[in-house]
Amino acid sequence: MIIVMKNTAGQAALDAVEARVQAEGLETRVLPGEHKTVIAVIGTRPPELLQQLERMPHVEATIPISEPFKLAARTDSRERSVIQVGDVEIGNGAVTVMAGPCTVESPEQMAATAEHVAAAGAQLLRGGAYKPRSSPYSFQGMGVRGLELLAEAREATGLPVITEVLDPRQVEVVAEHADVMQIGTRNAQNYPLLREVGGCGRPALLKRGMGNTIDEWLMCAEYIMAAGNPDVMLCERGIRTFETSSRFTLDLNAIPLLRRRTHLPIVVDPSQGTGHWYMVQSMALASVAAGADGIIVFWEVFRDMLHNPLTDEWNTTFLTAWEKMHEAGLLEGVPVAEASH
Ligand code: PEP
Ligand code: MN
Secondary structure (H helix, E strand, O other): OOOEEEEOOHHHHHHHHHHHOOOOOEHHHHHHEOOOOOEEEEEEOOOOOOHHHOOOOOEEEEEEOOOOOOOOOOOOOOOOOOOOOOOEEEEOOOOOEEEEEEOOOHHHHHHHHHHHHHOOOOEEEEEEEOOOOOOOOOOOOOOOHHHHHHHHHHHHHHHEEEEEOOOOOHHHHHHHHOOOOOOOOOOOOOOOOHHHHHOOOOOOEEEOOOOOOHHHHHHHHHHHOOOOOEEEEEEEEEEOOOOOOOOEOOOHHHHHHHHHOOOOOEEEEEHHOOOOOOHHHHHHHHHHHOOOOEEEEOOOOOOOOOOOOOOOOOOOOOHHHHHHHHOOOOOOOOOOOOOOO
């Protein structure tokens, strides 16, 4: 941190600021300038210190130099993280595809979808057993039975499964059944949940809160990491803006920004991020082109929209995007998708 003193600051003000900083066990170096004096601070400061110093007499500003998220920050010496889930490595330079239904709805649906997703070459199977629905009267997910169906689908296909955990009280049972713990946009700043997931021993995929800045999001990742879990993936899934013609605004700026500021793998959800099936293809391609390490996407093969509209009224398919990614050579080592429906 750098402390910029006002040009009114005399020796007594400088001494007082240095004493305050040194009381935290930090070192100081005073750098007198032509008009203003600055004080460089060396060492790890408590987060509150910046504001406390700004309230002291003759202090003009404080400037943080290093990121406040110590564990998630990318430093010159740190390689980008690779997260191991079963045999899958996320962040190793190849694109990881996680696909499956929005919601686990029945044994038949899950078995059929898992088979398609595996045949197409996806590396992880997604599906919600606990659903964060806008209405308390909507279907809330199958709960533990849904987790069991996911575990059965893993058994049948060999694909690791990722599923959302909504509540700290569900962390144990979700961790028993799933391979990756998904934290949804509505819970992105649920700090007790983040801490609990930090202690559960499973990798986590942290979606971006729809109203969160990138800095806030990285501090949420820090919560999970500070609780002992180094295996965190960040998932851009769209933010709320004034635009209403897509469900959310997928913030692809986040990808190069995150690559610069954190070592954690970056995943994009073009299904939630757009809310329209016809946008999924281009946004998936754009995400990969921008440097995403993975895509998580809805893949619905069983839903009968007329007779079984259990979840959203909109549906997405990823097959065309997948074919285009193959054509573009973006999915090296991943088999070409079969036309499944
Ligand atoms: C989901 O992936 O099923 C989901 C609910 O995502 P989000 O939290 O991004 O809305
Ligand atoms: Mn949904």
